[in-house]
Amino acid sequence: MESFAYARPTTQAEALGHLGARYEDAAILAGGTDLLSLMKNYVVSPKRLVDIRGVKEFGGITWSNGGGRIGATVTLQELADDPGAQKSFPGLAAAAAAVPSMQIRNMGTVGGDLLQRPRCWYFRNGFGLLARDAKGQPLVPGGDNRYHAIFGNSGPSYFVSPSSLAPILIALGASLEITGEKGTRKVELHTLYRAPRTQSEREFTLASNEIVTAIVLPEGAANWKTAIYEVREKQALDWPLATAAVALRVDGGTVHEARVVLGHVAPVPWPAPNAERALAGKSITEESAAKAGAEAVHGAHPLSGNKYKVQLARVAVKRAILAAGRA
Numbered sequence: 001m002e003s004f005a006y007a008r009p010t011t012q013a014e015a016l017g018h019l020g021a022r023y024e025d026a027a028i029l030a031g032g033t034d035l036l037s038l039m040k041n042y043v044v045s046p047k048r049l050v051d052i053r054g055v056k057e058f059g060g061i062t063w064s065n066g067g068g069r070i071g072a073t074v075t076l077q078e079l080a081d082d083p084g085a086q087k088s089f090p091g092l093a094a095a096a097a098a099v100p101s102m103q104i105r106n107m108g109t110v111g112g113d114l115l116q117r118p119r120c121w122y123f124r125n126g127f128g129l130l131a132r133d134a135k136g137q138p139l140v141p142g143g144d145n146r147y148h149a150i151f152g153n154s155g156p157s158y159f160v161s162p163s164s165l166a167p168i169l170i171a172l173g174a175s176l177e178i179t180g181e182k183g184t185r186k187v188e189l190h191t192l193y194r195a196p197r198t199q200s201e202r203e204f205t206l207a208s209n210e211i212v213t214a215i216v217l218p219e220g221a222a223n224w225k226t227a228i229y230e231v232r233e234k235q236a237l238d239w240p241l242a243t244a245a246v247a248l249r250v251d252g253g254t255v256h257e258a259r260v261v262l263g264h265v266a267p268v269p270w271p272a273p274n275a276e277r278a279l280a281g282k283s284i285t286e287e288s289a290a291k292a293g294a295e296a297v298h299g300a301h302p303l304s305g306n307k308y309k310v311q312l313a314r315v316a317v318k319r320a321i322l323a324a325g326r327a
Contacts, residue, residue, distance in 0.1 A: 004048055006051065009050065015052050026046055030112045035049075060074070063084040076097075077102070089222060092169065110165060129201075149306075160265060171246060175215075189215070225325065242316050260296055275295045278292040279321065286318075
């Protein structure tokens with residue numbers, strides 16, 4: 001990797017002071033499970049690493065009034081083991097626990113999971129987020145695209161959002177605390193993600209001089225029944241082929257409101273409003289869950305090598321709904 005400066009601030013203000021006007025100036029280091037690999041492969045080469053693990057304001061988990069606040073530097077294992085998460089947000093705890101390998105769960109952080117870079121092999125081999133050759137032509141449509149997007153893939157972005165936590169957090173209505181030189185702002189989590197239109201754009205709306213400090217679950221979020229379902233090729237270290245996250249508001253056995261978000265199938269966490277409408281007013285049965293699964297993949301446009309993902313996403317939605325109904 002390229003040489004870099006290293007800073008380990010102990011306060012929020014100090015951490016912000018080490019960031020720069022460009023992404024290349026500085027990068028946030030928390031768990032480092034993704035960033036260091038990217039640096040070793042020369043995909044990114046920040047001039048400075050800002051290690052925020054010593055900033056206490058960025059850690060900790062608190063629950064209140066059916067909602068809560070999760071510090072960005074909380075590890076995935078801490079979240080998976082947290083009694084409050086297990087009791088009130090089982091889908092969220094399950095998503096953290098499902099990240100393969102205890103080593104990654106003990107090092108990787110909640111903020112890092114939300115902001116990890118795409119696992120697209122074109123991107124990780126130096127062809128950029130839009131995966132273009134030297135002549136500017138897209139590589140994915142005619143190349144090996146078996147792990148790429150089946151939604152939102154009309155171009156120019158074909159990669160899939162890799163976050164394990166984003167789908168269930170979005171289904172729960174989570175927001176982010178983002179701190180920069182102008183102070184702290186709060187935004188809905190789904191607005192963090194975008195499909196880049198140019199090679200200079202990133203897949204996040206976060207500015208280079210801002211830090212995600214916490215994830216906030218709204219009051220009453222614990223009243224929703226939640227579950228996730230992931231489909232993987234193997235149980236060892238691997239990323240899902242398709243994920244479904246479900247949050248249901250159920251009263252008297254009837255679904256009054258549903259939120260369904262797919263993961264690993266689009267450049268951003270992908271909401272499935274057709275599935276949500278299919279569930280509203282229904283009881284949770286094999287039939288209603290299957291119907292919602294079929295509606296969730298309505299409008300999918302698989303590439304030449306990833307049509308199988310449509311079936312995986314359909315089944316993932318069905319099984320997540322049935323699991324939420326049992327929660």
